[in-house]
Amino acid sequence: MKRKTIINEQAAKARIYYLDILRVLSILAVITIHVTATNVSAIRNMDTFHWWFVNILNSFSRSAVPIFFMISGALLLGNEKNGNIKEFLKKRLPRIGIPFLVWSIVYCVLKHYVIEPDYPGIFSFGKIMVKEILQDSVYHHLWFVYIMLAMYFVIPFVNKIIKNAAKEELQFFIVMWFFVTIAYTTFQGIYYIKTEQYFYIRFLDIPFYSGYLGFFILGYYLKNQEFSKKMRGIIYAAGGSAMLAAPILTYLITRGKDVLNELFYGNFSITTFLSAVAVFILFKNIAWEEKINKRLMRLIISMSEATFGIYLIHLLVQIYLVRCIETSSKSIAAFASVSDVVTIAAVFMISFFIVKLINLNSRISKILFG
Template identity: 30%
Template sequence: MARTSYISVLRIVAIFLVILIHSSSGYLNSNDFESFDWSYANWLNSFSRFAVPLFVIISGALLLQKDESTGQFYRKRLLKIVPPFLFWTIVYLLYYFIRYIDFDYIGFPQVINIVLIRLKSGTNAHLWYLYMILGLYLAVPFIRKIVGNCSKRELEIFLGLWFAALFFTNKWFNSYLPNFDLTFFSGYAGYLVLGHYLRNYPIQMVKLSSFTFFLICCLITASGTSHLSVSRGEFDPTLYNYLSPNIALSGGFLFIFVQGLKLPEQLSAFWEFIDIHSFGIYLCHILLLNYIHPLLQLPTLWKIPVATVLTLLASALLTYLLRKVPYGKYVSG
């Protein structure tokens, strides 16, 4: 099995599940916890929430291996991230104004205020990922030096402290724990180290065991979210948090499971196409999903997966076409 083969599979799984999250999340706002739509959306989300952390784990598996100067890394990586970041920030800002704002009722000061508010964390909700990943990329050269000088045992200690920090920095768990300062070990950087560790020191588990543990973590997310929501009387996304222990374990166990599969050295042309366009798919999929989802006159059982598949295909095609226009490859993602 080629080492990059399982990475490609994980990336494809992650981008599909990100779209599935966005196809199903709207049903969770109904607070009708006994309805099929809410339960179905909760189960789909619970088995998908690790998708964004999985992207970061993949980045750690790939980026922390390399030996290059800080300047080289910044030039190479930031040039791949910043132009698409600026382009799609503008696209979604224009989309927001065109679709939701009536200029007959707001003035120039209100427009500026809306722009500033939306630029704070992303002109569309999913663009928060770019803000996060830019911060991580700035840290990668320094994290490389740390992990490069760590033994396997030291990496395991770091990951153990990071996993503990997931409890101490989570507002729900934190209310039951002392205020130890574990901020150094907290955050998405732990996913980078986890990816580096799993690639260099693959955990030899029976495939059935790793997949079973993965299922258990997802079941905890689903049943826990249902219980918390019913108790609160409104949707409670505490266990959906990307930095929750259950989500971290879900992503880690799925990585271990796929890493242990006997995959072909090269994927088929279709899956290779999805893989190489995955970043662009992430960036543009909300734009297309917002039109595809309402057009489907299907029961919820089928509407969510069909909308997900169609959005995946349409987003891959749009990314491909953008890369064909002059300078499009620099901004498409």
Template identity: 30%
Template sequence: MSEVRPSIFYIDLLRFIAAIAVVVIHVLGPFRFLYGDISDSDWLAAMGYNSISRWAVPVFMMISGALLISDHKPFDCQRYLTRRLGKVVIPFVAWTLIYAFVGGFEGYSWSEAATVKLLLESTNEPVWYHLWFFYDFIPLYFVIPLLALVLYQMRSEHVKLLLSAWGLLTLMHLLKVETPLRQNIVLYSGYLVLGWYLFNRDNRPELKYWVVAGVVCLLLNAFGSAYLSFTDGKYRAFFMGYKSLNTVLIAGMLFVLAQCYAERIQGRLRDVVSIVSRYSLGIYLVHPLLLIPVRKLENGVYDFFGSNWLAIPLISLLVLIVALLVTMILAKLPFARRLVP
């Protein structure tokens, strides 16, 4: 979800898998909290898919760091604010208005008061659940030029030290160790630096270490979350945080794997990856609208497939395809194309 530029296919692949993961997370969303209210199999399906998908937003942030910090054009504040930041702020404001209007519907009638209430509260809370991303992502656009200025003055060993300190901070966040540095803008800025660092080096010599660390963390997410939930008798998301060390290692692993192996993807699949990547921001913004009827008819839609192990990926695929088509249509309309840049 960053500015369009000449395609780098492994970046396209990362956007592609991250867009899929975001849709999956939102499709399974309600079921995470139904421990004990639905069958263990259906709950484990939701929890399992959730546990292996939590890297999606961090990967989007790493992509932004990789591309925007690596931009070597002379910094022009006006151009940066209007063209780069504007491409994120305009869709955010527009979709906040759209979702506030949608949120105003109570049954089959629309309440002006409900919409106004959502808009008034939007200074602190998103009007729709997925828009939280912009509350943390937009401030990073003010950090990126400063990071670029600093990082290019640093030696590689200093950057490694910076990333090590950030990694320790994400571990402290996971363990809930109190420190004033546990701020979203600090923790998410680390993903920008990590993305830039991995983007500008050959990571093949360290690939095996990333894979071992990432796979171990994926297993910890899945089995650790299940164990804690069964032990406490309710859904536990201790390992699921976007700003925790295990998520950092999983996101780093996927970035390096894509960097090393993306070029093996050829033919029609490569075209599909590129198309979904191009419209990934639009898919992110549009797909919750499609989930409204799915959630209204929750039991019927999911039960149709017999099991959440099938329902979640198949509904996710259908929602992704329809969101892609809607986004492609909006992108062709002069009055709407800025909503899905």
């Protein structure tokens, strides 16, 4: 018992608490995005209280996915243990690959026979399932796992670059990635709104500086970089302004259109980038050990460790929970907004409870959640 206590204390000291808290808040934000998605897409209601409520909730939650990638970069990059390709893939791939395959099959079965039933024959279903898994069309939230699996094949190489890179070189990468991925994507979106055409800039087509890899390296950099109080103030002001601007800009670029324009909801939009950086740095610079008691911190760590399972299972919980909720109150905007908040909290807590319950059986837990 004493040895176990010592090991637990050492593990607790090794934890980075702000990353645990960010992980929990991010999974809650992802659930918020999914719960509010239908209502925020109903643009015929744009001038109602409820639409603005879900628009603001959705906008404020959009930094969640970039933060998830930044957390992964903060934990995986710069780690000597992750430099060996064979050992890294042997350890990491099964932990995410097996649950991904299992849940892809589960969602595919439920989609075709329960959620959106079209009842294909058993042989037809086999072909459909293989095609949908290969093409990432099983269920919309699984795209995140595809990106993580792809990143696992890159991280050992990036680790070697990180290990030998000077701070100025990391800053150069982040600046280049910002212009090629964030600024260019935002510019393209705005230009398309104005002209209904894309403005393609050939020399910005630089693969190494595009995509989600930038969030991984950004997370590693922000974790290890200290900013002055003045600089943090500038970052918070920019991030806060971006967070407030996102719902307003979404309204302005959607008004008069047939469908919701999600430019400022996007993972690579300037508003999402600025808010994600500000939130990450803000939580990093809070002394959580002094502000949160040990019992609450243990609960947060438990939730943090369950986030992958919650991510995989929460849409099933949401689908069946929403079907059980009375819709009569939806006619009154205030009640509809309360219903959304209750649904978000319920989906999170039920998903967490199911994951912890399954975790009681280590073999099943390993298969389902890694």
